[in-house]
Amino acid sequence: MQRFISSAIHLGPRGLIRLPTAGYGRAAALVSAVGKHGLLPSSKLMTVRLMSSESLAQKQSAALDMDSNAASDRSVYPAEAEPTDEYVPVSFESYTSVHENTKKAIARIMKFKTASKVQDQIISRLPIEGDIMVKAKTGTGKTAAFLVPAIESLVREYEQDPERGQKGRSVGCLIISPTRELAKQIASEAEKLVKFHGWNVQTLVGGESSRAQLRNLDYRRSDIVIGTPGRVLDFLNNQPTFAQKAEKTKLLIFDEADVLLHMGFRKEIEEIIERSPKDRQTFLVSATLDKKIREIAPTVFHRGFELIDCVEKGDANTHHNVKQEYIQANHAQHFPLICDIIQSHIDRNKADNRGSKIVMFLPTTKCADLYASIIGRLMKKGMERRNDNRRQGYGFNARGNMGRGGASGGETVSLTLLHGKLSQETRSRRSDSFRNSPVTVGNTSILVTTDVSARGVDYPDVSMVIQVGIPSEKDAYVHRLGRTGRAGKTGEGVILLTPLELGFLKNLKDIPITESQHYTPELIQSLSKFEADSVKHLASRYESATLNLEQEVIEDAYKSLVAFYTAKGELIGNPRGTDIVNDMAPILDLFDIPQPKLPAALLSSIYGIDRKWARSQDQGNRNSRGSSRGNGDRGNRGYSRNNSSGGSGYGDRGNRGFSRNNSDGGSRGYRGSGGFSRNNNSGGSYGDRGNRGFSRGDRDSNRFNRGSRNGGSR
Numbered sequence: 001m002q003r004f005i006s007s008a009i010h011l012g013p014r015g016l017i018r019l020p021t022a023g024y025g026r027a028a029a030l031v032s033a034v035g036k037h038g039l040l041p042s043s044k045l046m047t048v049r050l051m052s053s054e055s056l057a058q059k060q061s062a063a064l065d066m067d068s069n070a071a072s073d074r075s076v077y078p079a080e081a082e083p084t085d086e087y088v089p090v091s092f093e094s095y096t097s098v099h100e101n102t103k104k105a106i107a108r109i110m111k112f113k114t115a116s117k118v119q120d121q122i123i124s125r126l127p128i129e130g131d132i133m134v135k136a137k138t139g140t141g142k143t144a145a146f147l148v149p150a151i152e153s154l155v156r157e158y159e160q161d162p163e164r165g166q167k168g169r170s171v172g173c174l175i176i177s178p179t180r181e182l183a184k185q186i187a188s189e190a191e192k193l194v195k196f197h198g199w200n201v202q203t204l205v206g207g208e209s210s211r212a213q214l215r216n217l218d219y220r221r222s223d224i225v226i227g228t229p230g231r232v233l234d235f236l237n238n239q240p241t242f243a244q245k246a247e248k249t250k251l252l253i254f255d256e257a258d259v260l261l262h263m264g265f266r267k268e269i270e271e272i273i274e275r276s277p278k279d280r281q282t283f284l285v286s287a288t289l290d291k292k293i294r295e296i297a298p299t300v301f302h303r304g305f306e307l308i309d310c311v312e313k314g315d316a317n318t319h320h321n322v323k324q325e326y327i328q329a330n331h332a333q334h335f336p337l338i339c340d341i342i343q344s345h346i347d348r349n350k351a352d353n354r355g356s357k358i359v360m361f362l363p364t365t366k367c368a369d370l371y372a373s374i375i376g377r378l379m380k381k382g383m384e385r386r387n388d389n390r391r392q393g394y395g396f397n398a399r400g401n402m403g404r405g406g407a408s409g410g411e412t413v414s415l416t417l418l419h420g421k422l423s424q425e426t427r428s429r430r431s432d433s434f435r436n437s438p439v440t441v442g443n444t445s446i447l448v449t450t451d452v453s454a455r456g457v458d459y460p461d462v463s464m465v466i467q468v469g470i471p472s473e474k475d476a477y478v479h480r481l482g483r484t485g486r487a488g489k490t491g492e493g494v495i496l497l498t499p500l501e502l503g504f505l506k507n508l509k510d511i512p513i514t515e516s517q518h519y520t521p522e523l524i525q526s527l528s529k530f531e532a533d534s535v536k537h538l539a540s541r542y543e544s545a546t547l548n549l550e551q552e553v554i555e556d557a558y559k560s561l562v563a564f565y566t567a568k569g570e571l572i573g574n575p576r577g578t579d580i581v582n583d584m585a586p587i588l589d590l591f592d593i594p595q596p597k598l599p600a601a602l603l604s605s606i607y608g609i610d611r612k613w614a615r616s617q618d619q620g621n622r623n624s625r626g627s628s629r630g631n632g633d634r635g636n637r638g639y640s641r642n643n644s645s646g647g648s649g650y651g652d653r654g655n656r657g658f659s660r661n662n663s664d665g666g667s668r669g670y671r672g673s674g675g676f677s678r679n680n681n682s683g684g685s686y687g688d689r690g691n692r693g694f695s696r697g698d699r700d701s702n703r704f705n706r707g708s709r710n711g712g713s714r
């Protein structure tokens with residue numbers, strides 16, 4: 001057997017497997033046998049080079065099915081990285097193929113001593129002649145892993161033709177990045193790495209003056225150009241001088257390729273490739289290799305490529321050094337719960353003599369606005385608004401005591417809001433401010449954001465990621481979580497899921513995430529009523545934090561959530577429109593806000609999901625007009641499916657525990673949404689909670705009653 005394998009497989013340098021023309025079944029057998037018989041150097045990961053031009057596209061595509069998402073199909077794919085020995089870090093100094101100027105920058109400016117695994121996998125192969133596809137976990141140093149080879153490739157090119165690098169002559173290397181932030185971040189790392197070469201780095205991103213960018217291209221060196229797909233394509237099509245220079249580019253790199261594709265840049269990628277010279281080298285870098293990548297690979301690579309997969313077989317795409325938990329809670333329970341999660345995290349870090357840096361993701365910008373506003377105010381104590389508060393959005397600077405029960409003093413909490421609806425300038429400023437915030441003990445920085453910050457963005461030392469609700473696509477969970485545990489550090493990850501969102505867990509089958517044992521339903525309930533010791537002191541702050549909230553802000557957040565889940569239903573098992581509206585309703589209940597009219601476009605999307613319900617919704621919209629806030633008998637709010645009695649549909653809202661100025665405790669307690677009754681002393685408000693929890697089916701007076709469905713579904 002061994003002799004057979006040896007003759008069929010050529011071991012390339014550093015354990016590269018070359019599969020000449022063998023069919024896939026055979027190749028799989030061979031590779032698996034190689035693994036078993038230990039013919040490969042165990043410390044080296046496997047990569048695949050497909051040598052035959054025949055059915056290249058098919059083969060390349062098949063080779064990529066090594067991603068964990070394709071686990072079920074694994075048996076038919078050619079090569080998988082068997083678990084390898086622990087990677088022993090290699091010092092950058094030891095790489096003989098890296099130019100001294102690059103090494104000097106790595107040591108003096110970047111201050112990296114040893115290469116990360118993905119960096120070693122690539123740099124140790126230098127010089128790389130062909131195309132490569134790289135897969136490695138988030139935060140493992142992929143940026144330098146492709147920048148160093150790119151620089152070395154340019155060094156060789158300039159040695160052969162010293163005039164090539166001269167001002168305005170050509171674009172040395174073109175890097176495509178999905179977002180402006182990421183492009184800037186890559187540029188900043190590239191600038192450091194080329195410092196001692198005396199080269200120049202340029203960015204071509206939207207939101208900035210094209211004229212200035214063109215001027216730079218004409219009059220300055222363009223050794224490394226990093227751009228977003230839209231702007232690069234615009235220049236290729238409309239700026240002949242740039243097109244001419246780009247046509248000479250020998251190295252094309254797509255960073256965060258999975259993100260590019262998920263953001264819908266496939267056409268742009270194809271066009272950029274179309275406009276690039278055929279004798280170029282192409283690198284494609286990604287944290288995940290999914291179906292979309294498999295589909296585009298044949299277009300990106302017009303010849304064989306090497307797959308450098310640093311995620312071993314059976315390993316998740318997330319880090320072992322990041323503990324992941326999920327907590328089931330509805331929106332009405334979120335605010336005190338989130339404060340408790342944050343404060344516990346701060347306390348743990350404080351015990352380790354560290355500060356805290358937390359990224360909190362929300363599904364929509366409107367939600368991010370609302371959560372930043374409330375969490376920012378809740379986390380303060382004796383906080384003064386920063387002088388630059390207007391610039392910082394909901395930036396609060398807490399000076400003074402914010403420890404539990406007022407125990408500790410001298411702590412600082414800052415909160416920054418960042419999402420795609422802000423101007424580029426504001427985004428950049430806030431992003432830098434969070435990046436540079438200190439993580440020394442006593443300092444806590446919280447970034448409240450959306451998926452705009454999910455991928456690629458490097459905020460060093462993030463100690464925790466809180467995901468409130470699901471991301472906009474399943475792989476984004478890994479990317480969001482990847483903002484912590486970077487560069488080998490530890491981190492914590494928690495995702496809050498409403499009953500409906502629990503369906504998202506099916507997408508995380510390969511991810512080591514478990515339900516929180518600490519946040520039991522009882523604890524969540526007691527937190528949500530501000531009864532738990534850890535949050536008691538927040539009750540009055542919550543009162544003032546929400547007192548002047550505009551109804552519109554809450555309505556907008558609610559509508560955005562309904563729209564989001566209507567569009568993303570697939571991720572949570574395609575729920576019915578009624579289920580979505582029900583699941584999101586606690587956020588309205590919390591603030592005692594009647595059901596707002598949903599925009600027509602959204603209604604029609606929901607019609608598509610659940611026509612019958614949508615008809616009643618339409619009717620309800622008509623009926624509910626004119627209902628005003630503070631109206632005791634909200635009765636018929638229009639969304640009730642099984643609720644025929646106007647009066648009991650919403651009944652006496654004063655009973656629901658969230659009512660302002662309500663002294664009539666009443667008896668219903670309504671849903672298990674937890675809550676905080678302002679000025680409401682009635683114990684009866686939550687009287688029957690214990691039994692009802694999230695029960696939907698048994699709510700006789702629930703406007704969104706789902707009929708016979710799952711009573712008590714917690």
Ligand SMILES: Nc1ncnc2c1ncn2[C@@H]1O[C@H](COP(=O)(O)OP(=O)(O)OP(=O)(O)O)[C@@H](O)[C@H]1O
Pocket residue numbers: 111112113114115116119136137138139140141142143144287455456457458460482483486487
């Ligand atoms: N060899 C190294 N030694 C120490 N720190 C490193 C090294 N390489 C990278 N880093 C640091 O690790 C962090 C993550 O690097 P980078 O942003 O390149 O990761 P990534 O794999 O591209 O992440 P993502 O998938 O999220 O984009 C950065 O702060 C970077 O400066």
